[in-house]
Amino acid sequence: MGSAAAIAEWGRPASDITHVVYVSSSEIRLPGGDLHLAARLGLRSDVGRVMLYFLGCYGGVTGLRVAKDIAENNPGSRVLLATTETTILGFRPPSPARPYDLVGAALFGDGAAAVVIGAGPIAGGESKPFMELNYAVQEFLPGTHGVINGGLTEEGINFKLGRDLPLKIEENIEAFCRKLMGKIGNEELGFNDLFWAVHPGGPAILNKLESKLGLEGDKLESSRKALMDFGNVSSNTIFYVMDYMRNELEKKKEGGEEWGLGLAFGPGITFEGILFRSL
Structure with a gap:
């Protein structure tokens, strides 16, 4: 379990x-x-x-x-x-x-x-935390509530994703990310100075986000690996991505990125984001 x-x-x-x-x-x-x-x-x-x-x-x-x-x-x-x-x-x-x-x-x-x-970890009394949840934002895109829909029917649970979902994310993701990054207090940090834990809704979403933000080739590696290994497992998937990201940051040790973003997208269209700080 x-x-x-x-x-x-x-x-x-x-x-x-x-x-x-x-x-x-x-x-x-x-x-x-x-x-x-x-x-x-x-x-x-x-x-x-x-x-x-x-x-x-x-x-x-x-x-x-x-x-x-x-x-x-x-x-x-x-x-x-x-x-x-x-x-x-x-x-x-x-x-x-x-x-x-x-x-x-x-x-x-x-x-x-x-x-x-x-909050307030106890030194020696519990395992050392590996990530600080610094700041969180949720935002929905007006007029997009029909892009992702689902419900209970006689056949069971039914979900449907609109074809324009990757485009809607691409059009709005930069401003959302900058809102989270504003809490760091360092205007010199760019998108490639962060680590990224993105829910891999599908390959098209990752590709659009990568292109829009100009991310280097390995920035979404943890997301792509989670998608390949487990598929889109809805709410679970971000934790598989974070686990892979934890391993990557441990390998880098002192040379790893201090700040990162955790992102997921769903019905609404809703953007949910967390500003992470690696410990």
Whole structure:
């Protein structure tokens, strides 16, 4: 289980988890997955729980933002952020009337991920944090709510992505990134001075972003590797990208980038972004 592995790496008992943020676009049930997870992990009965349902591909970064806010406003708290997606629920058998379904079957995957987030790390009492969540922004593009849509039907969960999604991202991504970068306070830093953890919604999105921002060839390597290895696993995928990015930054050590951006895009069209600082 991803959550159990995250707690084990964190190095403290599960009973020290004070809050759970649970993200999924693959289920609707009462009680929710947050309660099932807390019970299975043996978390304390007064753990604070938040469910984030049906956010789609940006849900993982939303979870980071919400967990960040909880941790910063509750001194000493430790937040378990867990994501789980079973995109096979959206599978449709091939049909000449719906050729687009084949794209979804090839692109999407299933999986889970988890991280522990807190403020004021305890030296020697828990594993050393590897990333600071410095600043977070969410923004939607007016008039684009039909570009990504989905819902529950008699056939199950149904999602559809508009063909103009990569173009809409390309047209708006630079201003969004500059808004996040403004919090660094160093106007000399350019896009290639940062590390990048981008949700790989598909190859076209990564290509458009890379071209628009003039990124060097290896800047989106972690995103491309996650897409190749796991597919688009909706809210989970950003954590696979971050794990690959953590390994890359550890290899670079003192020569690695200090600042980076975490980005994801989903229904709305919604942009979700985090300014990271490597520790």
